[in-house]
Amino acid sequence: MNKIGVFYGSTTGTTEDVARQIAEKLNVPSGHIYDVSKITEDLIREYDVLVLGTSTWGVGELQDDWYDGVKILKQCDLSHKYVALFGCGDSDSYCDTFCDGIGILYEELKDTNCKFCGTTDTTGYTFDSSIAVVNGKFIGLPIDEVNEDSKTAERISKWVEQVKLEIS
Numbered sequence: 001m002n003k004i005g006v007f008y009g010s011t012t013g014t015t016e017d018v019a020r021q022i023a024e025k026l027n028v029p030s031g032h033i034y035d036v037s038k039i040t041e042d043l044i045r046e047y048d049v050l051v052l053g054t055s056t057w058g059v060g061e062l063q064d065d066w067y068d069g070v071k072i073l074k075q076c077d078l079s080h081k082y083v084a085l086f087g088c089g090d091s092d093s094y095c096d097t098f099c100d101g102i103g104i105l106y107e108e109l110k111d112t113n114c115k116f117c118g119t120t121d122t123t124g125y126t127f128d129s130s131i132a133v134v135n136g137k138f139i140g141l142p143i144d145e146v147n148e149d150s151k152t153a154e155r156i157s158k159w160v161e162q163v164k165l166e167i168s
């Protein structure tokens with residue numbers, strides 16, 4: 001069975017909240033949900049599937065705690081692991097850098113030979129530009145709690161079902 005760990009970077013708690021919703025739907029116990037500031041190589045080794053979440057800050061920048069988190073991840077052997085990315089952003093005020101943090105995590109990890117899962121169709125999102133769009137699809141799950149919180153539960157449910165299929 002695939003063992004799943006959820007790691008989030010969150011400045012005001014939004015991505016943490018989404019991480020917990022995702023974990024619940026994936027049947028991941030709360031003891032396997034981590035603030036990324038607590039990430040270690042030993043922890044990463046425990047899991048077959050890494051669900052990684054970041055918000056986007058500044059203008060298209062990674063959430064602060066991920067800068068060190070990414071360095072630790074890149075020291076690990078991720079070649080047999082699935083990686084599912086998600087993130088929180090604001091598609092109205094930051095329509096040119098919507099959820100860019102997801103795209104930054106992808107760029108950082110794409111040469112690790114990990115297996116990415118959980119891409120999302122851009123249909124239904126309103127934004128101008130995002131580096132999280134790779135080959136015409138979001139490389140993970142973007143969530144906009146600022147403008148579209150009514151869509152969050154459905155987006156999470158759909159994505160979790162897809163991730164479950166891809167890792168099975």
Ligand SMILES: Cc1cc2nc3c(=O)[nH]c(=O)nc-3n(C[C@H](O)[C@H](O)[C@H](O)COP(=O)(O)O)c2cc1C
Nearest residue numbers: 010011012013014015055056060089090094098099
């Ligand atoms: C100063 C500032 C900069 C932001 N920059 C971006 C951005 O470039 N792209 C984006 O999609 N969202 C941006 N956001 C929106 C946040 O990512 C969003 O509020 C998110 O839900 C915060 O999640 P967190 O509480 O987990 O950190 C920004 C918000 C603030 C206040």
